[in-house]
Amino acid sequence: MTPAARISAAIEVLQDIVERRRPASDSLKDWGLSRRFAGSKDRAAIASLVYDALRRKASSGYAMASETPRALVLGMLAGLRGLGVAEIAELCSGENHAPEPLSDDETALLTAFSVEGAPEWVQADVPEWLWPSFRAGLGEVAIAEGEALAARAPIDLRVNRLKAGRDAVLNDLAHLEPEQGPWSPDALRFQPGHDGRGPSLQTEPGFFAGAFEIQDEGSQLVTLLAGARPGQTVIDLCAGAGGKTLALAALMANRGSLYATDLDSRRLAPLHDRLARSGAGIVEVRIPRSRGHEPFADIAGQVDLVLVDAPCTGSGTWRRNPDAKWRVRPGALAERIKDQAEVLARAARLVKPGGRIAYITCSVLPEENDEAIRAFLAKHASFSAIAPIDVLRGAESDFSLLARFATTHGLQLSPRRTGTDGFYLACLTRNA
């Protein structure tokens, strides 16, 4: 397919997303299945165009005075990809599956492309209903934070200390030009290419050998700071596919007991292969038999660390999933706040006196972060929040520079602040 035909395809996919209110991944998959002539490179390029258009949906719509799929794609080409109006006009020839030629209005809007005077939520590309909360969480610079969350994300990997050293992995992947991650000693980073795609790390021999896992550096950092130590008893209560379980096993140097579970046992399925690859021998996966069943009743009140990687809106991961930004509904935030209270209360029953709960979200919204901790502390007098500065002091490496990202009870990371996804961590201790 020509670059112009890919743009037409992206407009078509966006039309399907809007008309049928479908997740972008579903529309892209169907498009690919029904257009067998499109190769994998075409499909990847079209997906990249669609996701880039979604990143800047509000600002492109404003600058183009329209939110039609065509306006969003044209606006994205100018606003995000930096194409000049002449280049866009050349792509829009109307011939050989290229988009129709630009109208006079489109030419004028693309020439003057600007979001000046737009409401703040538009400039930040954040849903209007979420803006007050986003602004409260990120303060004066919230527009710049929104812009950073609307940019493309790099791909990070975590070197698996159980299987390899950082230098060996750096060496093995030298052909892909890795950079050292900005914070974690275990993190390597790959910048996305011009088309938004990164290297396919999952086909590298080192990946199959378990030398590394793909994991955003923010996720690595909050796990590092959770405070797991070799020899401890640790539960990963919301383990999902186990990204943090694997990191915990490495931090514990494969010594102690590490348990993983999830309310939704289907989410744990990929963990078994990942565990085998990683060499994490201390992990026991426990599956709840029914809702309300506690698979850790036998060790309740005896656990050193309970990691609560809580279900949340995912607002900190909008760089990786721009579709989710516009799909999240107000009801979902209220639901997640209820889930967070429930899972924290459960963690409180498991942790021992003097032990710790590490509460994590991939969100930048205060309702799911400091507010959730405030509500928990109000109901659990036997717990106190550990001051963020003390959480940093307890880490194995010097993370003191992160102290400026402290909130009332925790630490807030974000693409603009730390160059990572937007993660929140608060540590609580059960008073002895």
Ligand SMILES: C[S@@+](CC[C@H](N)C(=O)[O-])C[C@H]1O[C@@H](n2cnc3c(N)ncnc32)[C@H](O)[C@@H]1O
């Ligand atoms: C943010 S995801 C976990 C991601 C995972 N820890 C990782 O690092 O890849 C949150 C998980 O919490 C689970 N969950 C939701 N409510 C829960 C509850 N009450 N108890 C335990 N897990 C819960 C969800 O099924 C989901 O898998």
